[in-house]
Amino acid sequence: MKIPKKYKKQAKQQIKSSARSSEIKKPKMVWSVKKGDLVSVNDSSYGIVVKINRNHFLILSSDGTSWHHGKRVLKVQTFSTCP
DSSP states (O other), rough: OOHHHHHHHHHHHHHHHHHHSSSSOOOOOSSSSTTTEEETTTTEEEEEEEEEEEEEEEEEETTTTEEEEGGGGGEOOOOOOOO
């Protein structure tokens, strides 16, 4: 059974109007990794987070510095200052 064009148009208009209003918002990604944390990259190498740029992290490891996406980075230990 086909859906009449009238109902399709109404549904599209409702979706557009709800997207324009602030009722529906995209979820914001929040990473648990912060600058100075010890992290594991792809479960193969370890390094320290030097810089954060949106979803990418600059990691200093024994291989050198390299940029990695947040989904590949796992926090091993948080940075803590000694008193």
